[in-house]
Amino acid sequence: MSDFHLEIDGNKVGVKEGETILEAAQQAGIYIPTLCHHEKLEPFGGCRMCIVEVESRGRTKLVVSCVYPAEAGLVVRTRSEKIDRIRKTILELLMAHAPDSPPLVALAKEYGANKDQFEKESSFCIHCGLCVRYCEEVKKNYAVGFVDRGVRKEISFIPEIAAKVCNDCKECFPLCPTSYLQATFVLTESLAFPTVP
Numbered sequence: 001m002s003d004f005h006l007e008i009d010g011n012k013v014g015v016k017e018g019e020t021i022l023e024a025a026q027q028a029g030i031y032i033p034t035l036c037h038h039e040k041l042e043p044f045g046g047c048r049m050c051i052v053e054v055e056s057r058g059r060t061k062l063v064v065s066c067v068y069p070a071e072a073g074l075v076v077r078t079r080s081e082k083i084d085r086i087r088k089t090i091l092e093l094l095m096a097h098a099p100d101s102p103p104l105v106a107l108a109k110e111y112g113a114n115k116d117q118f119e120k121e122s123s124f125c126i127h128c129g130l131c132v133r134y135c136e137e138v139k140k141n142y143a144v145g146f147v148d149r150g151v152r153k154e155i156s157f158i159p160e161i162a163a164k165v166c167n168d169c170k171e172c173f174p175l176c177p178t179s180y181l182q183a184t185f186v187l188t189e190s191l192a193f194p195t196v197p
Helices: 021-027 081-095 102-111 129-139 159-166 180-192
Strands: 006-007 011-015 052-054 059-064 075-077 143-149 154-157
Touching: 006 021, 011 021, 059 081, 059 102, 129 143, 129 154, 154 159
Parallel strands: 006 075
Antiparallel strands: 006 011, 052 059, 052 075, 143 154
């Protein structure tokens, strides 16, 4: 049973207290693209692909739907020229890191993004944080984490922990939208994990 209603793309949607706009949209079958969202994880808002426009009390603003709480009477638009332009730019920036990532390629086709718009970076990680958060929040292993900050931020396995738990788990691997995580694990394993006789 719904606690209140809001409007998404002209549809009246019932919402329970504490739900985000993204959760409300997903339950109503309304598609909003995401790259860093997972139903088992706390909302992160890192990729910004789920940006939407909300109108409340006569004012409009852009918000990240996976972290923005749903409110009674809110009017939400998931697609517009402005939103599509922002998503296109976000995709082009992400594709500078991972131009051949299947999820990015599919979204680039939908939004007309050019994978060659920005100079390529050597990293294949888009910093969605799915692996880090899954390992921490779901598995409680803390075997992978963020290293450094800003443009130098990377994902890294913690060798002392990963050597003990990752080979039997690897649940975070399929979450990675770029396959960067698997490559990093293999490299870490070859360089730092003790060899098994």
